[in-house]
Amino acid sequence: MWQDEWQAWMIARDSASLPALFRNLRYEGHPGLWYVLLYLITRFTHQALAGQLFHLLIATAAVYIFLKYSPFTTLQKALFIFGYFPFYEYAALSRNYAAGILLVFAWCACYQATPRKNYLWLSLILFLLSQTSVYGLFLAMALGTMLILQVLGDNRERINWRQIKYDLAISIVIFLSGIILFIYQLVQPADSGNVVGWNFNYDLNNLIFTISTIWKGFVPIPAMNYHFWNSNIISSQVMQFCLALFIIGYSCVLFLRTPAVFFLFVFGTLEILVFTYTKYPGSLRHHGHLFILFMVCWWLSSASPEGKIKWKLMERIADFTGAHKNKFLYAILSAQLIAGIAASGMDLLQPFSGSKAAAKYLRDHKLDDLVMVGDEDDAASAVSGYLNRRIFYPSSDRLGSFVIWDQKRKRLDNNQVLKVAQELAADNTKEVLLILNRDLGLSDPGVTLLKKFSESIIPAENYYLYLVRNKSKTNP
Numbered sequence: 001m002w003q004d005e006w007q008a009w010m011i012a013r014d015s016a017s018l019p020a021l022f023r024n025l026r027y028e029g030h031p032g033l034w035y036v037l038l039y040l041i042t043r044f045t046h047q048a049l050a051g052q053l054f055h056l057l058i059a060t061a062a063v064y065i066f067l068k069y070s071p072f073t074t075l076q077k078a079l080f081i082f083g084y085f086p087f088y089e090y091a092a093l094s095r096n097y098a099a100g101i102l103l104v105f106a107w108c109a110c111y112q113a114t115p116r117k118n119y120l121w122l123s124l125i126l127f128l129l130s131q132t133s134v135y136g137l138f139l140a141m142a143l144g145t146m147l148i149l150q151v152l153g154d155n156r157e158r159i160n161w162r163q164i165k166y167d168l169a170i171s172i173v174i175f176l177s178g179i180i181l182f183i184y185q186l187v188q189p190a191d192s193g194n195v196v197g198w199n200f201n202y203d204l205n206n207l208i209f210t211i212s213t214i215w216k217g218f219v220p221i222p223a224m225n226y227h228f229w230n231s232n233i234i235s236s237q238v239m240q241f242c243l244a245l246f247i248i249g250y251s252c253v254l255f256l257r258t259p260a261v262f263f264l265f266v267f268g269t270l271e272i273l274v275f276t277y278t279k280y281p282g283s284l285r286h287h288g289h290l291f292i293l294f295m296v297c298w299w300l301s302s303a304s305p306e307g308k309i310k311w312k313l314m315e316r317i318a319d320f321t322g323a324h325k326n327k328f329l330y331a332i333l334s335a336q337l338i339a340g341i342a343a344s345g346m347d348l349l350q351p352f353s354g355s356k357a358a359a360k361y362l363r364d365h366k367l368d369d370l371v372m373v374g375d376e377d378d379a380a381s382a383v384s385g386y387l388n389r390r391i392f393y394p395s396s397d398r399l400g401s402f403v404i405w406d407q408k409r410k411r412l413d414n415n416q417v418l419k420v421a422q423e424l425a426a427d428n429t430k431e432v433l434l435i436l437n438r439d440l441g442l443s444d445p446g447v448t449l450l451k452k453f454s455e456s457i458i459p460a461e462n463y464y465l466y467l468v469r470n471k472s473k474t475n476p
Helices: 003-013 018-024 033-042 048-069 074-081 084-089 097-111 119-129 134-153 155-159 161-186 204-218 237-254 259-278 284-301 312-323 325-349 355-364 377-387 414-428
Strands: 371-375 391-393 398-400 432-436 447-453 463-468
Touching: 003 018, 003 033, 003 048, 003 377, 018 033, 033 048, 033 097, 048 074, 048 084, 048 097, 074 084, 074 325, 084 097, 084 284, 084 325, 097 119, 097 134, 097 284, 119 134, 119 161, 134 161, 134 259, 134 284, 204 237, 204 259, 204 284, 237 259, 237 284, 237 312, 237 325, 259 284, 284 325, 312 325, 355 377, 355 447, 355 463, 371 377, 371 414, 377 391, 377 432, 414 432, 414 463
Parallel strands: 371 391, 371 432
Antiparallel strands: 391 398, 432 463, 447 463
């Protein structure tokens, strides 16, 4: 487990009540569903393995629904479930995104279950989906808007308006309530250190990066190096941009004959891309929602009636893409499979984070009861999670487990961190353990390097453990 996984677990574990949980979530930038689920688990056990197993159950349930209800061939299903996102990013890494994928697939299964839509169930699923992450919100908004437009444009539903109007009204209220609740939870406190302004200025480099995330989401084959995570086999962003334009263009034409699905794909993609450009660039786990949206659209288009295209040129282009659509899908799914195998294989061979090994070393050498100072706090907090104890974070001048992302946090240099550790050693008249994610690079007779762990896939979670002695005991 790495810092992001531990952050959610420790917030849930160390919150005394549900109101306290939501107070601790103020700085997180995520809605509360995943944290509430973890909170319930931590009422029975403080073993983080329970959270991982629960996450695996969610990921497996998503795969089960996909296998049972999706219209893909057996080979396509196999390629998908062992692909990068279902097999690794949204399964091995215990985050809030797997719950969103489960709910998206459950919505698709419910949507296609019967000719007559159960709007209450669909809206309840969208409500929960919007509480998983901002990307879950985008998918919920796209699916909900598509459904509303379908109802308004369907002659059969208009005929049955009197029978469905109450269900539909309640469903819309539930759907909108999910959006409002999400916004309420995402309002950051005045002292938040995570507030990032919106960028509406034209920036060509930002535009190229934003479009290139389509390629990364669809073809997440990592670079074959030690620190593979969030990398891509194609390093040129211009090349990624060009390939992304092909993917998005081909996909749009592919769904042209099913207007509702075409709307869903374009609207959902634009939501994610606009957010990427204006607010948050994101990482591969975020970009993967573009691929999930594509799979959802393929799923829904298979059972949607096809319409005619008015323009002959577009008709011919649509005919061409339709004739080769399975080749396109197999190419994308094969790339996902390669990425999933590569990432899982490298993860098995090397530690994702050095925090577990660092914590084990401290336990084995009876050092886990010392006063501990950790910097950077987000890296050190993963060691705190494994030790199940609090650490002093000098960057925010407080003792804690999970990180509070407020404006008290400051970046300190090695001299400043060492000074804090030495002062604590003097105050406690005994040794202090200093946990860093970098080499201290300082020569001091009162400081001893105990051990370093520098083989992590995530470079920020390499660890250097130092023993800092009271200066008065080191000076004659």
